[in-house]
């Protein structure tokens with residue numbers, strides 16, 4: 001098992017949902033966690049909670065769409081802990097909309113956060129990981145990175161990108177550079193992710209189409225991420241698709 005007690009783990013999107021739960025879980029495992037997102041107050045509260053429980057955390061307010069801010073995130077991690085052992089590229093948005101309603105600003109925001117934000121993290125972390133001779137990049141994709149659903153053409157496109165990027169990264173980086181790469185692909189998780197949906201038709205579809213499905217909790221995905229990053233060094237968990245038991249597709 002990989003021991004995280006001397007590891008620095010950066011989690012983007014740590015201010016809520018899956019990122020917040022992952023930060024707690026990795027801190028419990030002994031990692032020094034670096035909390036990144038835009039809502040600084042939430043990150044500060046989480047840092048206090050982690051420290052109360054005996055863990056170590058720092059806050060680096062970061063907008064992942066800004067490459068300079070992501071570089072600062074890596075630099076501050078190095079200053080604080082001397083290494084970047086794990087990067088969880090988790091920040092993401094999902095303003096679903098039907099193509100015919102042409103929500104172009106939201107399409108662009110999804111590209112900026114879900115695609116370019118991930119690339120900014122990868123671009124800033126890789127030189128450090130290559131220099132160290134080790135590292136682990138966890139990219140949070142989605143079941144939407146494998147399947148399409150109504151209103152999700154652009155969102156699914158961004159997550160297909162993340163899944164493909166992860167496979168390409170693993171192929172190039174794991175054997176030759178000892179940098180493990182994992183794509184995490186959750187089904188429906190009970191988080192704030194749907195709060196950014198502005199397309200009334202989608203909101204109606206979500207409200208009326210709700211069956212009795214029990215979604216995953218953020219902690220379920222945090223556990224999957226913890227499994228991947230604590231696996232023995234010889235093991236690279238390339239992909240994990242984690243679905244609610246009663247989610248149909």
Ligand SMILES: NC(=O)c1ccc[n+]([C@@H]2O[C@H](COP(=O)([O-])OP(=O)(O)OC[C@H]3O[C@@H](n4cnc5c(N)ncnc54)[C@H](OP(=O)(O)O)[C@@H]3O)[C@@H](O)[C@H]2O)c1
Pocket residue numbers: 012013014015016017018019036037038039040062063064065090091092093094113140141142143144185186187188189190191192193194
């Ligand atoms: N919930 C699901 O059903 C589900 C399923 C599959 C995959 N996912 C993926 O899981 C990831 C986490 O989502 P979640 O479900 O936990 O939703 P969430 O609670 O809404 O969390 C999203 C996180 O992303 C951060 N974020 C958004 N824009 C950002 C930006 N420009 N810069 C930095 N951080 C930004 C948010 O923080 P700030 O607003 O404070 O910046 C927040 O912490 C996403 O990539 C999502 O696509 C979720």
